[in-house]
Amino acid sequence: MDQIVRDSIQYGTTRICFELMFEDRKTLNIRVNPNGSVFLKAPNASTLDSVREKVRKRAAWILRQKRYFESFGTPTVKRQYISGESHLYLGRQYMLRVKEGSINAVHYQNNIIEIECRHKKDAGVLLRTWYHQRADIKFKEYAQSIIERFSAYGVKPQSLAVKNMDKRWGYCTADGRISLNSRLICAPRCCIEYVITHEMCHLVHRNHNKDFYALLSKEMPHWEKWKNKLERIMI
Numbered sequence: 001m002d003q004i005v006r007d008s009i010q011y012g013t014t015r016i017c018f019e020l021m022f023e024d025r026k027t028l029n030i031r032v033n034p035n036g037s038v039f040l041k042a043p044n045a046s047t048l049d050s051v052r053e054k055v056r057k058r059a060a061w062i063l064r065q066k067r068y069f070e071s072f073g074t075p076t077v078k079r080q081y082i083s084g085e086s087h088l089y090l091g092r093q094y095m096l097r098v099k100e101g102s103i104n105a106v107h108y109q110n111n112i113i114e115i116e117c118r119h120k121k122d123a124g125v126l127l128r129t130w131y132h133q134r135a136d137i138k139f140k141e142y143a144q145s146i147i148e149r150f151s152a153y154g155v156k157p158q159s160l161a162v163k164n165m166d167k168r169w170g171y172c173t174a175d176g177r178i179s180l181n182s183r184l185i186c187a188p189r190c191c192i193e194y195v196i197t198h199e200m201c202h203l204v205h206r207n208h209n210k211d212f213y214a215l216l217s218k219e220m221p222h223w224e225k226w227k228n229k230l231e232r233i234m235i
Helices: 048-057 059-070 119-153 182-186 189-205 209-221 223-233
Strands: 003-013 014-023 028-033 038-043 086-088 092-100 106-111 112-117 159-163 171-172 177-181
Touching: 003 048, 003 059, 003 106, 014 048, 014 059, 038 048, 038 171, 048 059, 059 106, 086 119, 086 182, 092 119, 106 119, 112 119, 119 159, 119 182, 119 189, 119 209, 171 189, 177 182, 182 189, 189 223
Parallel strands: 014 038, 092 112, 159 177
Antiparallel strands: 003 014, 028 038, 086 092, 106 112, 171 177
C-alpha cells in the first residue's frame, strides 16, 4: 500500500499543508481538491526538500485554486441519510426518501431515490451498496466503446474493477488492471468517461509525460473541461 507523507510549507503569512505520495513517475503532480486539501504525487527519486521547493514555486497557484473552490460555498455537511437530503447520481440531484418496510431495497424514479429498509439506521449502508452496484454496471457500459477504440493501440485492460478509494478517481496497475472509484457514480457520464480514458492512456504510456497528454487530448479533446467539472462537484 502506498505511504502518504503529510507535510507543509510557509508562504508569507499562510501555511500550506499537503499530502504527498511517492510513485513511479517523472514529474510532480499537484492537485487541489474542492474541500481545500492539497495532494501531491512525486517521482520516487525526489527528496522532501525538493518537493517543498516546488510547492513554494506553485504556492500562488495553489492559493488561487483554494479561493476558487471556496467561492462555491461551504462543503456539504456529513451525510445523515434521512428523508429530504439531496444526493447525486450520474450528475443529477435526487431527493432522498427513507421509509421502513419489510425488505431492504433502493429504487430511483423521477427526482427521488427511495430507500426501503427494515431499520432506518441502515439507510446509509444500503445506499452506498446500491451506488457500488450501479457503478459496476454503468462503468463497464461506458468503458466498452472506449476499450474498443484503444484496441487500435494494441492494448486492452486485464480487468475493470470498482473500488472504494479516498485519494484517487482511478488507477492502472503495471499489469493493466484498471480500478475506478465507486464515488464516480455520482458524477456525469462525461466525467466518468474522462477517468476511464485517462486510465486507458496509461496502458499505452505509463507516466504523465507529453506523449500521455497528447494521446489523452486525441481521444478526449475536451478532457480538461470534464476533469475540472469532476473536481468541482465531487467534494
